[in-house]
Amino acid sequence: MRVFVTGATGFIGSAVVKELICAGHQVLGLARSDAGAKSLSAVGAEVHRGDLEDLGSLRSGAAKSDGVIHTAFDHDFTKFAENCEMDRRAIEALGTVLEGSDRPFLVTSGLALLTPPNHIGTEDDEPVPPSTSYPRVSEATAASLAARGVRASVVRLPPSVHGDSDPGFVLKSGIPVAAGLVTPLIAIAREKGVSAYLADGLNRWPAVHRLDAARLYRLVLEKSSTGARYHGVADEGVPLRDIAAVIGRRLNIPVVAKSPEEAADHFGDFTVFASFNVPASGKRTQEMLGWQPHQPGLITDIDRPEYFETGK
Numbered sequence: 001m002r003v004f005v006t007g008a009t010g011f012i013g014s015a016v017v018k019e020l021i022c023a024g025h026q027v028l029g030l031a032r033s034d035a036g037a038k039s040l041s042a043v044g045a046e047v048h049r050g051d052l053e054d055l056g057s058l059r060s061g062a063a064k065s066d067g068v069i070h071t072a073f074d075h076d077f078t079k080f081a082e083n084c085e086m087d088r089r090a091i092e093a094l095g096t097v098l099e100g101s102d103r104p105f106l107v108t109s110g111l112a113l114l115t116p117p118n119h120i121g122t123e124d125d126e127p128v129p130p131s132t133s134y135p136r137v138s139e140a141t142a143a144s145l146a147a148r149g150v151r152a153s154v155v156r157l158p159p160s161v162h163g164d165s166d167p168g169f170v171l172k173s174g175i176p177v178a179a180g181l182v183t184p185l186i187a188i189a190r191e192k193g194v195s196a197y198l199a200d201g202l203n204r205w206p207a208v209h210r211l212d213a214a215r216l217y218r219l220v221l222e223k224s225s226t227g228a229r230y231h232g233v234a235d236e237g238v239p240l241r242d243i244a245a246v247i248g249r250r251l252n253i254p255v256v257a258k259s260p261e262e263a264a265d266h267f268g269d270f271t272v273f274a275s276f277n278v279p280a281s282g283k284r285t286q287e288m289l290g291w292q293p294h295q296p297g298l299i300t301d302i303d304r305p306e307y308f309e310t311g312k
């Protein structure tokens with residue numbers, strides 16, 4: 001299968017590209033820079049120049065492919081609403097090309113705000129309606145496309161996707177060898193001189209290793225059903241206090257609790273994410289697809305000096 005991958009040079013997308021190629025698929029990878037194009041060519045992918053704001057390039061990439069995997073998303077939390085709108089336009093542009101065909105379209109979403117208190121999120125749970133506090137509409141856009149005859153499905157990723165980055169692939173300058181919501185926590189801890197959690201720190205984040213996530217994308221591509229939701233979850237819920245403890249120990253700084261009143265001053269635009277309590281299960285996804293996570297869990301993985309190196 002010839003697969004168009006957005007975010008193909010990113011932390012998750014680069015792993016998806018390699019997973020697909022190793023499984024015998026051809027990859028057309030979106031690249032916005034010469035460096036990104038070079039990294040894709042080096043692993044055997046075909047390069048498609050463009051970016052998320054160039055809707056024409058997205059449509060032409062989808063038109064030349066047997067399936068589309070959309071992993072790209074700008075995680076600049078200072079422009080979260082604008083980036084969510086850009087994501088919506090990109091999904092709509094990609095899906096319009098696939099309308100009326102049986103070509104699979106995998107849309108990436110998150111597990112944030114999915115679950116009410118004392119509930120472990122499952123694939124049956126509907127996404128929380130978009131709001132000013134969380135304006136991401138990737139699932140809603142995918143659902144509208146499925147209703148129009150697009151073979152669209154959703155891969156929900158946890159707040160923390162972790163693991164080492166691929167040498168040679170393009171990451172933002174200064175990002176450590178992992179991504180997801182742990183990365184900004186490390187950056188904030190460095191800036192503030194303390195590693196903090198909110199209230200009692202018992203709010204939980206699910207997690208998955210990037211290589212396990214990449215294998216899930218491939219299996220969904222090969223086996224997905226229209227309108228289905230899949231959970232890329234290995235750790236059902238890791239307390240934020242435990243994550244903060246590792247960060248504090250590795251950076252040799254104090255670990256402290258922040259009250260709700262102190263949260264905005266410490267976490268800034270990241271406050272809403274620091275408050276997430278979204279334990280989730282991936283058991284049904286594992287049963288449906290035969291997907292089994294094999295990589296280290298979050299705490300084991302981040303408790304390494306390499307995780308805290310910058311400039312990778």
